[in-house]
Amino acid sequence: MQTQSCACSDPLIKKLFSVSLCHLPDFPSALASLLTEKLADRVVPAEDMRPLIENILKENPELSYIAAIDLMAVQERDPACPDLPTAFLFFKGWQALQAYRIAHQLWVQKRTPLAYQFQSRMNECFSIDIHPAARLGKAITIDHGTGVVIGETAIIEDNVSLFQNITIGGTGRELGERHPILKEGAMVGSGAILLGRITIGRHAKIGAASVVLNNIPDYATAVGNPARVIRLSPPQNAEGETK
Incomplete structure (x- = not known):
């Protein structure tokens, strides 16, 4: 995916690819960066949001694996998806699903108010509302999603x-x-x-x-x-x- 992402030549969007994908060491880091950019607000600002997500992904490496499986499912099933970086950066159904997975882990840890905060931000950012207690498997796609x-x-x-x-x-x-x-x-x-x-x-x-x-x-x-x-x-x- 990194090789694909660094091929963008449009000067107005190239920085997004570079900052979000090319200059990050691995997929979990890119995922944490993306979700922080989408979900951080005055309640949980970026300087708190990013280490929170990074720690959850580090303690639960299966979440990054499942996120990758979800991403490949999007490319496989959605004829409007040209490549993995496009789905990663722009497809809000996939992004909301990964936000839910972080919220679900917080719910399991009994950090209930913070899990609800993630659910609320997911709804605000993506117009997708997934309760953090719901149980979702892998290779799930949410097409369009609104x-x-x-x-x-x-x-x-x-x-x-x-x-x-x-x-x-x-x-x-x-x-x-x-x-x-x-x-x-x-x-x-x-x-x-x-x-x-x-x-x-x-x-x-x-x-x-x-x-x-x-x-x-x-x-x-x-x-x-x-x-x-x-x-x-x-x-x-x-x-x-x-x-």
Whole structure:
């Protein structure tokens, strides 16, 4: 990624590439610098924000690994992504996801007010609201991202694709585990609303603007308000053949 990043020749933007990528020793340092630039404010200024993020990444090296996996997933799934540096510097869905990962670690450490501060800044900067207690896997993509809301007890497994203006929320009537579970490989289209402790199955697809109030089985496609299953595709093996 560093080789790609240093190839920018536009004089108006070249400094951003240089400061954010080329002059930093490694990926965790670049990630800490980026998140500091985005999230620092008068409450937690840059001189406090950066060492906080650097220490969390140092103590939890898997976070940098997951961030890299998320980044590669963006390039793989998003046809508008020309290269990794572009996604790193400009794609707010990926950036918000990494801010959430720092906030989640603070939540695990029971630094609750600081975790909420990260959530608040994420919402202000990216218009994406992910509760720090939510549990998100790796290789997740949030395409465009504006208006995404993910509730406190939501569980999102690996390789899930989310689009803009979706709500993964509760019905407002229950306590405890009250938000949806999205299984591996699920995809949620723009404007969809998923409510309650429902399960979206492995590799299931939720159509744009659908309202989902019940479980959706593995490999199903569901659309509408309320959502109904219109297709149930059998799983395929590595060669693309139906099992």
